[in-house]
Amino acid sequence: MSPEPESGIPDTQYSVLSTQYGDESPDSPVLAEAARSWRSAYVHIPFCARRCPYCDFAVVAADEAGGMDTRRYVDALVAEIDMEPDPSELHAVNLGGGTPTRLRPVDLARIIDSLDHRFGIADDAEISIEANPEDWTPAFARDLRRIGFDRVSFGIQSFDPAVLEALGRTHSPREAEQAIEAARSADFSNVNIDLIYGTPGETDESWRRSVDRAIELDPEHLSSYALTVEGGTALSRAVLAGAPAPDPDQQADRYEHVDEAARSAGLVRYEVSNWARPGHICRYNLSTWMMGEFSAFGTGTHDHRGGVRARNIRRLDAYLDRVEMGARPRSGSECLDEFDSERERFMVGLRLAAGVRPGSIGGPFVASDEGRRLVDAGVIGARGGRVVVLKPLLTDLVARSVLSVSPADC
Amino acid sequence: MTAPSRIRNFSIIAHIDHGKSTLADRLLERTGAISERDMREQVLDDMDLERERGITIKANAVRIDYTAVSGDTYQLNLIDTPGHVDFSYEVSRSLEACEGAVLVVDASQGVEAQTLANAYMAIEEGLEIIPVVNKIDLPAADPDRAAEELAGVLGGTPDEVIRVSAKTGAGIDELLEAIIDRLPPPEGDEDAPLRALVFDSFYDTYRGVVSHVRIVDGSIATRDAIRFMATNLDVDADELGIRRPSTEVVERLGTGEVGYLITGVKQIDLIRVGDTVTHTRRETGEALPGYQEPKPMVFSGLFPTDGDDFERLREALDKLRLNDSSLVFQAETSRALGFGFRVGFLGLLHMEIVRERLEREYDLELVATAPSVAYRANLTTGEQVPVRSPQDLPDAAGLASIEEPYVKVMIITPSEFIGTVMELVQQRRGEMGEMTYLSPERAELHYRMPLAEIVFDFFDQLKTGTRGYASLDYEPDDYRVSDLVRVNILLNGLPVDAFSTIVHRDKAYTYGKAMVGRLRELIPRQLFDVPIQAAIGTRIISRETIKARRKDVTAKCYGGDITRKRKLLERQKEGKRRMKMVGQVEVPQEAFVAALKLET
Known part of the structure; x- marks a missing residue:
């Protein structure tokens, strides 16, 4: 296999207006390349009712020390947004957490308004929010729709009460269904269901039922993640103490099942763990995977602007203090050189079903010993002048092999 | 020069840990050859490895002046010998330079197989033996029983056995007197043409080959024109000397004396251990009986982990050989391991020591294949x-x-x-x-x-x-x-030479099954199913499969944590153990090492 050095697709051909790509398949290279030029913003809401045992995000649980002064935090977010030195129009906005739906609609409205005020939000921009089903009432859904949100991502994780309990989730399967109905009646155009597989105690049968029920609910978007044991979480402490760890082969089986079920329901896989109907990819995510530029606000966030990645302070009190002093709450930054950023683009791009433009690194990589072995083993291939991972469950293995390519090879 | 009648040449024979080196230390200290202040343990063991493992690998000779109870002063030459079975050929060489041997047995352990083997060797050489029971100070000591055993083995009486404690010094005086009284003086002819036995030699970076010699007949002086009879090498005796144990240059070595000889020769194979040195102008008609060259008993392939180190390995082996003529090697190519050497050793300890020296002194990372005997x-x-x-x-x-x-x-x-x-x-x-x-x-x-x-x-x-x-x-x-067969180990259908072995047919199945099972544990999952098979010829006797790796991906990747993600991948890449490609299969170094430790 010898991929062409370039896809032959000039970047400037695309308008940033995403509506142009409404009919593109989620795994379309054209769509992916267009996403490079989308500008987006991420806002982190760290508050949760309680901390889930597997979660290692910057989160403050209601029962943890310090409590939740949500008002003060939103003030700080607005102040931080106003500090943005070089705003330009946004094509995607994402509120994540934590649990953004812990905020009242009025606070959410303040955040969107301040982004619009500082950056300008394009008319057809995607405005998305992560939600817990138990917070999501029909009235709340209507309020959010009025504020401008048109996409919601529900952390449903499973439809098996035992699995939900093991994951520390407080909603019931019924609440999950009601939440989705509420989003539909409030006219959300893109509803995502998040599922987690491989939870200890989950059976093949339980997983099949969860997938079936998720697909019956006919979401526009589906994310399905393997339960991952992150260091420092309650789950990792339990595993260290001898509790069963997720089994990789079992997780592979579950992945293959959900992939098959999603495909037969007309959902197209466009990233390792994400499926969507045409016109319903998550623009924010796609653009970050394509190394698009984005700003990020709130505790522990990272942004990517002009070749620099900067990260924010993770601790809530320190973040608040800094912003209230009128300073940007940075805790560090990283400037990538040309080779590093090219390699990063390539490695992250491997996660996309559309594959990745070879650029300067794809050729040497595919020609390397490790690259050739991966080709021979059918793990990677060439499609339409792009390098594509044919076995998405082995994407990290491929990415590590890319690390063997040195600037001298390119 | 000392008159032969005032010379005693002897070795100490002992099992490992029975206190040979401590006893030697004590003799040196008692005779004032070394002050208490300079005393460090195992004075005679120079090599780091010797001191660390508490064993003697190379022979060594040291001269002691001892004034006996009679008032006469004697020259005692203590010729140190290795204790381990692998090095028994070195023992036999040392013994030929002696008239007597001190046979040491631990009072709490009694006679051991190696002691006995070396004692028999000494008796065959016609050496006079002084039986000694050491460590009589130990609470568990049973000197009577040990003396009884020694007497039984040597055919004497328990009364002849000297009881000492090298640790406390008890009995040392009695032992020194016995060396004078019981061991015969050397018997050479002072007026005959020079005959000197080369009983050991080693390579010194600055001085070239240094030979230990025992003067059998005549005498040798500095600047004498001499001939090494086996190789017909004519050179000058540049320097003569002795160790006390510090080096001391002497002008002359006389009949019965032991010392070192430096000729400026740089090639060790020109000066063979066992050769006879004589004068070129007054040549002896009869060379001393030589030694049999030691034959390697065990062979193993040594391969550098990094293929680029092949030349460095060759140089290191060449250098080791300068001091270890028993080391033989030839270049070998392995499909699995690349370029390396098939190296012959005297035994397993010898193999271990050579490997350790190569890795430690020459900073090489090596993979060794399962040892094999010479079929x-x-x-x-x-x-x-x-x-x-x-x-x-x-x-x-x-x-x-x-x-x-x-x-x-x-x-x-x-x-x-x-x-x-x-x-x-x-x-x-x-x-x-x-x-x-x-x-x-x-x-x-x-x-x-x-x-x-x-x-x-x-x-x-x-x-x-x-x-x-x-x-x-x-x-x-x-x-x-x-009834021997070769068991081949096939990885993904390809025989891996590093794992194959020759075993008795009755044990082939057990070996094959154990090896296959072990490799299945040690080799990580690959991109495809990897069958591991043990086979005799075309017949498969055992089989396991390493299932293909199915999942190796982080479930979630956010735009935000790409830096973290990249660092994680880099760490994983670093942490990935050094692998050797065997065909299409990545095999960690540990697999080769562990295969050697397989219990059959």
């Missing part, structure tokens, strides 16, 4: 070919039979473990020879066994089975035809 293949054509590695074995079609080396084994064990020892030896295809009781509590057992059975962890099992009490010695016997 012989008899072809249907009547020809006989040596088989030093399983790859050398010719195809079954042209093969009439395979012969393997047998050894004569002597094991000394407490009587209560005789059953255990017999069973162990039987499992290893040993044939019982005679058995004698050293005392009611201890027996000496003789066997003939295939060397290959000893090479793999026999010693460890013997020690375990007898709670550490049994001791072992062996010497080469003959070659015998055996």
Whole structure:
């Protein structure tokens, strides 16, 4: 296999207006390349009712020390947004957490308004929010729709009460269904269901039922993640103490099942763990995977602007203090050189079903010993002048092999 | 020069840990050869490895001046010898330079197999033996029993056994007097043409080859024109000297004396151990009987982990060989491991020491293949070919039979473990020879066994089975035809030479199954299913499969944590153990190492 050095697709051909790509398949290279030029913003809401045992995000649980002064935090977010030195129009906005739906609609409205005020939000921009089903009432859904949100991502994780309990989730399967109905009646155009597989105690049968029920609910978007044991979480402490760890082969089986079920329901896989109907990819995510530029606000966030990645302070009190002093709450930054950023683009791009433009690194990589072995083993291939991972469950293995390519090879 | 009648040349023979080096230290201290202040343990053991392992590998000679009770001063030459079975050829060399030997036995342990083997060697050389029981200060000491055993073995009486404590110094004076009284002086002819025996030599980076010599007849002086008779090498004696143990240059070495000789020769193979030195102008008519070249008993492939280190490995082996003529090697190519060397060793300890020196002193990372003994293949054509590695074995079609080396084994064990020892030896295809009781509590057992059975962890099992009490010695016997087969290990269908081995047919299945099982644990999952098979010829005797790796991906990747993600991948890449590609399969170094430790 010898991929062409370039896809032959000039970047400037695309308008940033995403509506142009409404009919593109989620795994379309054209769509992916267009996403490079989308500008987006991420806002982190760290508050949760309680901390889930597997979660290692910057989160403050209601029962943890310090409590939740949500008002003060939103003030700080607005102040931080106003500090943005070089705003330009946004094509995607994402509120994540934590649990953004812990905020009242009025606070959410303040955040969107301040982004619009500082950056300008394009008319057809995607405005998305992560939600817990138990917070999501029909009235709340209507309020959010009025504020401008048109996409919601529900952390449903499973439809098996035992699995939900093991994951520390407080909603019931019924609440999950009601939440989705509420989003539909409030006219959300893109509803995502998040599922987690491989939870200890989950059976093949339980997983099949969860997938079936998720697909019956006919979401526009589906994310399905393997339960991952992150260091420092309650789950990792339990595993260290001898509790069963997720089994990789079992997780592979579950992945293959959900992939098959999603495909037969007309959902197209466009990233390792994400499926969507045409016109319903998550623009924010796609653009970050394509190394698009984005700003990020709130505790522990990272942004990517002009070749620099900067990260924010993770601790809530320190973040608040800094912003209230009128300073940007940075805790560090990283400037990538040309080779590093090219390699990063390539490695992250491997996660996309559309594959990745070879650029300067794809050729040497595919020609390397490790690259050739991966080709021979059918793990990677060439499609339409792009390098594509044919076995998405082995994407990290491929990415590590890319690390063997040195600037001298390119 | 000292008159031969005032010279005593002797060795100390002892089992490991029976206190040989401590006793030597004490003799040096008592005679004032070394002050208490300069005393460090094991003065005579120079090599780091010797001191660390508490063993003596190379021979060494030191001169002591001793004023006897009679008032006369004597020159004592203590010629140190290695204690381990692998180095018994060095012992025999040292013994030829002596008239007597001090045979040391631990008062709490009694006679051990190696002590006995070396004692027999000394008796065969016609040496006078002084039996000594050491460590009489230990609470567990049973000097009477040990003396009883020694007397029994040597055919004397327990009264002749000297009881000492090298630690406290008790009995040392008595021992020194016995060396004067009981050991004969050297018997050379002072007026005859020079005959000097080269009993050891080593390479010094600055001085070239340094030889230890024993003057048998005549004398040698600095600047004499001399000839090494075996190689017909004519050179000048640049420097003569002795060790006390610090080096001291002397003008002349006379009949019966022991010292070193430097000629400026840089090539060690020009000065053979066992050769006779004589004067070019007044040549002796008769060279001294030489030594038999030691024959390597065990072979192993040594391969650099990093293929680029091949030349460095060659240089390192060349340098080691300068001081270790028993080390033989030739270049070898392995499909699995690349370029390396097939190296011959005297035994497993020798192999371990060479490996350790290569890794430590030459900073090489090595993979060693399973050790193999030197087989012989008899072809249907009547020809006989040596088989030093399983790859050398010719195809079954042209093969009439395979012969393997047998050894004569002597094991000394407490009587209560005789059953255990017999069973162990039987499992290893040993044939019982005679058995004698050293005392009611201890027996000496003789066997003939295939060397290959000893090479793999026999010693460890013997020690375990007898709670550490049994001791072992062996010497080469003959070659015998055996029902041997080569077990090949196939990884993904390809035979991996590093894992294949020659074993007795009865053990082939056990070996194959164990090796296959072990490799399945050690080799990580690959991109595809990897079958591991053990085969004799085309017949598969065992099989396991390493299932293909199915999942290696982080479930979630956010735009935000790409830096973290990249760092994680980099760490994983770093942490990935160094792998060797065997065909399409990545095999970690540990797999090769662990394969050697396989218990069959």
